[in-house]
Amino acid sequence: xxxxxxxxxxxxxxxxxxxxxxxxxxxxxxxxxxxxxxxxxxxxxxxxxxxxxxxxxxxxxxxxxxxxxxxxxxxxxxxxxxxxxxxxxxxxxxxxxxxxxxxxxxxxxxxxxxxxxxxxxxxxxxxxxxxxxxxxxxxxxxxxxxxxxxxxxxxxxxxxxxxxxxxxxxxxxxxxxxxxxxxxxxxxxxxxxxxxxxxxxxxxxxxxxxxxxxxxxxxxxxxxxxxxxxxxxxxxxxxxxxxxxxxxxxxxxxxxxxxxxxxxxxxxxxxxxxxxxxxxxxxxxxxxxxxxxxxxxxxxxxxxxxxxxxxxxxxxxxxxxxxxxxxxxxxxxxxxxxxxxxxxxxxxxxxxxxxxxxxxxxxxxxxxxxxxxxxxxxxxxxxxxxxxxxxxxxxxxxxxxxxxxxxxxxxxxxxxxxxxxxxxxxxxxxxxxxxxxxxxxxxxxxxxxxxxxxxxxxxxxxxxxxxxxxxxxxxxxxxxxxxxxxxxxxxxxxxxxxxxxxxxxxxxxxxxxxxxxxxxxxxxxxxxxxxxxxxxxxxxxxxxxxxxxxxxxxxxxxxxxxxxxxxxxxxxxxxxxxxxxxxxxxxxxxxxxxxxxxxxxxxxxxxxxxxxxxxxxxxxxxxxxxxxxxxxxxxxxxxxxxxxxxxxxxxxxxxxxxxxxxxxxxxxxxxxxxxxxxxxxxxxxxxxxxx
Numbered sequence: 123x124x125x126x127x128x129x130x131x132x133x134x135x136x137x138x139x140x141x142x143x144x145x146x147x148x149x150x151x152x153x154x155x156x157x158x159x160x161x162x163x164x165x166x167x168x169x170x171x172x173x174x175x176x177x178x179x180x181x182x183x184x185x186x187x188x189x190x191x192x193x194x195x196x197x198x199x200x201x202x203x204x205x206x207x208x209x210x211x212x213x214x215x216x217x218x219x220x221x222x223x224x225x226x227x228x229x230x231x232x233x234x235x236x237x238x239x240x241x242x243x244x245x246x247x248x249x250x251x252x253x254x255x256x257x258x259x260x261x262x263x264x265x266x267x268x269x270x271x272x273x274x275x276x277x278x279x280x281x282x283x284x285x286x287x288x289x290x291x292x293x294x295x296x297x298x299x300x301x302x303x304x305x306x307x308x309x310x311x312x313x314x315x316x317x318x319x320x321x322x323x324x325x326x327x328x329x330x331x332x333x334x335x336x337x338x339x340x341x342x343x344x345x346x347x348x349x350x351x352x353x354x355x356x357x358x359x360x361x362x363x364x365x366x367x368x369x370x371x372x373x374x375x376x377x378x379x380x381x382x383x384x385x386x387x388x389x390x391x392x393x394x395x396x397x398x399x400x401x402x403x404x405x406x407x408x409x410x411x412x413x414x415x416x417x418x419x420x421x422x423x424x425x426x427x428x429x430x431x432x433x434x435x436x437x438x439x440x441x442x443x444x445x446x447x448x449x450x451x452x453x454x455x456x457x458x459x460x461x462x463x464x465x466x467x468x469x470x471x472x473x474x475x476x477x478x479x480x481x482x483x484x485x486x487x488x489x490x491x492x493x494x495x496x497x498x499x500x501x502x503x504x505x506x507x508x509x510x511x512x513x514x515x516x517x518x519x520x521x522x523x524x525x526x527x528x529x530x531x532x533x534x535x536x537x538x539x540x541x542x543x544x545x546x547x548x549x550x551x552x553x554x555x556x557x558x559x560x561x562x563x564x565x566x567x568x569x570x571x572x573x574x575x576x577x578x579x580x581x582x583x584x585x586x587x588x589x590x591x592x593x594x595x596x597x598x599x600x601x602x603x604x605x606x607x608x609x610x611x612x613x614x615x616x617x618x619x620x621x622x623x624x625x626x627x628x629x630x631x632x633x634x635x636x637x638x639x640x641x642x643x644x645x646x647x648x649x650x651x652x653x654x655x656x657x658x659x660x661x662x663x664x665x666x667x668x669x670x671x672x673x674x675x676x677x678x679x680x681x682x683x684x685x686x687x688x689x690x691x692x693x694x695x696x697x698x699x700x701x702x703x704x705x706x707x708x709x710x711x712x713x714x715x716x717x718x719x720x721x722x723x724x725x726x727x728x729x730x731x732x733x734x735x736x737x738x739x740x741x742x743x744x745x746x747x748x749x750x751x752x753x754x755x756x757x758x759x760x761x762x763x764x765x766x767x768x769x770x771x772x773x774x775x776x777x778x779x780x781x782x783x784x785x786x787x788x789x790x791x792x793x794x795x796x797x798x799x800x801x802x803x804x805x806x807x808x809x810x811x812x813x
Contacts, residue, residue, distance in 0.1 A: 162373065172203045172403040186210035192278045194324075208324040211278030218269045218286075219254040244663060251286050252293035263290070263305035269310050275318035277325045283313050284330050284337070291337040298344040300354050305364060306341055312673045314359035314417050322421040331421040332477045335442070338413060339474075339505050343444050347409040355413075364411040365396070367446075369403040378439060379416035389416060390457035390493070391439035395449065403447040408636050411444040419508055424478040435460075437467060437511040438494070445500055453487070454496045456509045461491055466668070467511070467801065469496030473502035482661055485590050494723060528762020529574055535769040536571040540564065542773050548781035555621050562614045563772050565642055566607055570765055573603035580669035594658060596669040598650055601682055605646035613641045615696040645685075653681040673801050686738050714739050737761050 172182035174200030183193045192209030251266070266286070273279050287310060294302075311317070313334075322331060342362065345354070351365035363376050374395050378389030393412050417437025438456030459469065469484035483504050488495035494509050543564050551557040578752070580596040586614035620629075653671075657663040662676030669681040737760035773779055 127618055137668035140276040157709060176201060176203055181206075182604075186278075190276070190278070195811045205324060207326045207581055208321070209281070211277050211282050212270070212276075213273050215249075215251055215254060218251065219258055220264045220269075222584060246384045251289045255290070255294060262299075262301040263294075263309075263335055264301075267305060269309050270312050273312075275313060275315065275321055277321045277323075280313045280318060281325045281327060281330055284334050287337045287341075291341040295341050295344040297790065298341060298346065300345070300352070303342065303345050303354055306338075307357050307360045307362060308440055311359050314415065316359075316417055318416060319420050328423050329477060331418065331423055332472075332474070335415075335418060335422065335440070335472065335506055336474050339442050339444065342411050342413055342442070345411060345444075347411065354411075359415065359417050361414045362411065364409060366407050367400060367403065367410050368407050369401055369405060371400050371403075372397055374400070376410075376412040376414075376443075378412075378441070378443075389439055389459060390455070391441050391444055392455040393441055394453040394455075395445070396451065396453060396491060399449045399451055402450075403446060404448070408446075410444040410446075413444075415440040415442070422472070428621045434468070434510040436508050438509045440472075440508045442504055442506040443500060444505065445754040448503075450500055452498055452500055454498060454507050455493060456496070457493045458491075458509070458511075460511060467509040469494065469498065470508060470510055471498055472506040472508075474503055474505070479508075479510060485661065505718075521754055525762055526754065526760040527649035528759065528791035529578065532762055532765030533571060533574055535765040536574075537775050539567045539765075540571075541770045542779065542783065543567075545786055546779055549785065550778055551783035554629070554631050554634060555617060557631060558617055558638060559614070561635065562610050562617070562642075563768075564612045566772070567768055569603045569606035569610060569642075570768065572601055573607065574765065576600040576603065590661070590664075593656070593664050595669060597664045598654055600669075601653070601671060602646050602650040605649060605685060606643055607683060608686045609645050610638075610642040611693060613638050614691045616641070618700055620647075639716065639721045649681055649685060683738065718763075736766060 140737075163200070172184060176182075178201075180198045181195060182203070183195045186192050186194060186208075187210070190210040190212050192211055194205060194635055195207035195208065196203040197206040198204070255263055255266065270283060270286075273283075276313055287306065290306060327333075335459055338360070345362075345364065347364040347366055351363070353361075353363055357364035361376075361378055365374065367374060376393040391414055395410060416439055417559050418440045419438070422436065422440065424434070437459050441454060441456075443452060454469075456467070467482055467486060467488045467489050468479075470481050471481040471483040472478075473480040473483075484496045484498040484507065486494060487497050496507065496509065498504075498507050543560060547560065551560055576596055576599045580600060595615040656677045657672065658679045662675070663678055664670065665672050673679045735755065
């Protein structure tokens, strides 16, 4: 009894000693947001900016508020100091386990333990988070949760917590239980709260969000699922599910519904493992684990985003999957967060080593107003998936009206152009050069007409469920016939050079036709087929969400842009050469007929070439600029009315065609007038009288 009394006295003395040194309280200025450990994270301090005027791109820094280590950086933008970075943190390894040390020592001081076992020496210093967890809470990691939840979600604290999760994933993932996964997710949930999301932008390490995703996935990979499907984690901003699978398992799916910061209803996410994939599994049991992040997409930054002016916002849940290596393909359904009418979804997977969204691992199986369905390839490097909202979607009815009216006008103009050419053909093809000139006009009209038809097919097809092979076919024929338009323009320029330089020897018409078709259709075919052969195996031929040449991944669009713009440049040079040569008196009057034809061709090329070049120059500008509605409207106008330009400047404004058309009309009226005159003649009148 005496020893027990001494023990109790010692314990009381120990508690008194500990309580005489209470934890320092963090003092926050007025205006700060503070909540208890179970509430939403506290979001930061009111910090004065740098004093005085600033000059563009200059920087300054200010210390953090009291009891916070680190500093806040500011950058001068628009003659004002703007916050750029923050490293303010109140967390440390010692702070995480400060309360745990007393609790562990108190648990040792039981009244029935002899006094000589008690050790009141200073506690052993904790060297790392892993060391502290092994010492204080090796079974469930729960000893760090209160310290994390009571911390303010400053940028510095967020970065510190990410480092904690990375260290746990690296050093403590040898035997992950459900209890450990729950504690781990509670820590991650604290910095994924919507109230903490704005502070992610000021973390100096821009890879912090990618590190968090990779750490959570790596930790979940070591989690063991036993016999029944299990809902393991159900935090507000991170959910984890899992179930056992084997080769006899029928198709399985994970269903998630998470509330977003800007929605009142849950956002749906579904992961499906097809039966044919499960057949690949060996007889022994395996497991499938999935994690849903409703808010992580808002902070997941791409390290190697090529064009920062074209943001690619995540438009659904971020879904991670941990599957056996035998499984290679999964189906995912994402409900869209934002649903503008023309915004198409891009199915993507997060490439952990490249730290960027990778479109090549997924294809869009369905894209409708409220959701998108993706078919994705699962690899060790790509285990997380989502949908992006296309940055180039322009929701403007003006573009729709211009395109609809312009394409209708273009198609009607091209049909009228072909009818006129057929009507006057025999009257205008008097020489080899004039014959080839009208062959060029006809094939230019046919190429553009066919390209417009494929463009309409592609546009309507984009609004429906997309099939990759059909989209490749639409893109191939659009590419081929638009190129043919330019190569026939090139042949017209070569025809001009031939007419000026070759005076005494003329080429046979059949040979000229062969050369024309080889250039007009052969060259585009070679370019289009080569582009398909190089890019289709890696699914890099078409754009994501549109049946047209890819730009973001493979730059396949260059296979159209480079030949088209080179031909525009060549034709302009030819026009200049003609302008110089036709001023010389060396061209004899015997060739005056061909010279007149050459001049008409030159005028036609001089007008149409800049129009075509300007059209597709603005087309490329819409890709590079992306956000400028003016460029989109100009391109839509020029592109939609190309057929009208060809009719106007290639046919109607040619006085020879107008003369031939008048003669043709006169010849059609001639027989009717003769018949009318014959019926009104006196002879016929007398015959009628005698009847």
